[in-house]
Amino acid sequence: MTTKRSVGAVVGWSQLRRRMGWIDHAALMFARYLDYRGYQQAAAITYFSVLSLVPVLMVVLSVAGYLLAGQPGVLGRLHHDFQAAVPVTVQPLVDELVDNAIDHRFGLGLAGILVAGYSGWNWMNALRDALTGMWQLRRPAAPVVRAVVKDCGALLGLGLAVLLTFAATVVGGDLGYRLLGVTGLGGSQLGPALSTVGSVIVALILQG
DSSP: OHHHHHHHHHHHHHHHHHHOHHHHHHHHHHHHHHHTTHHHHHHHHHHHHHHTHHHHHHHHHHHHHHHHHTOHHHHHHHHHHHHHHSOGGGHHHHHHHHHHHHHTHHHHHHHHHHHHHHHHHHHHHHHHHHHHHHTTOOOOOOOHHHHHHHHHHHHHHHHHHHHHHHHHHHHHHHHHHHHHHHHTOTTSTHHHHHHHHHHHHHHHHHHO
């Protein structure tokens, strides 16, 4: 009985795939993903994506340290806010961490840039390996230095494209709110939806 049910399930699945092309396409895609170790490729990309968050945070702290070093009033308010937000027992530790981030802002930023370059290059390398593996392409042979420079250039281009996209979205949103205010739709329920759609359209136009 179990064998007949199994055979019936296999036959039914095959018939379903023949009738509905999108199900057959999804099944073939999933099978290819498993056959070419897509989960390992995705894990490698994810690993370097998470690793890159640390140097990015280091660079952000370095920039914040340079900004706070010339603003003693803002630094004092920051210390006060931190002391109000954390327990009394860890307040000295938090103050020391803030002061160390400001005192060592140059080394922190330099280390963050170096580690970001390393993790970013490995992210590009893992992405290229994943694409060439899944599509059965042959990875072109190139000197290591040339490959590193090319990958870093592509990474910088990708980062610039992301920044331009965010900037275009912000500019489009602000412009949309101003236009809605001129037309009198700023306070209506339709206003936020129109502003969102407009900002996305502006971003797509600038990216194109």
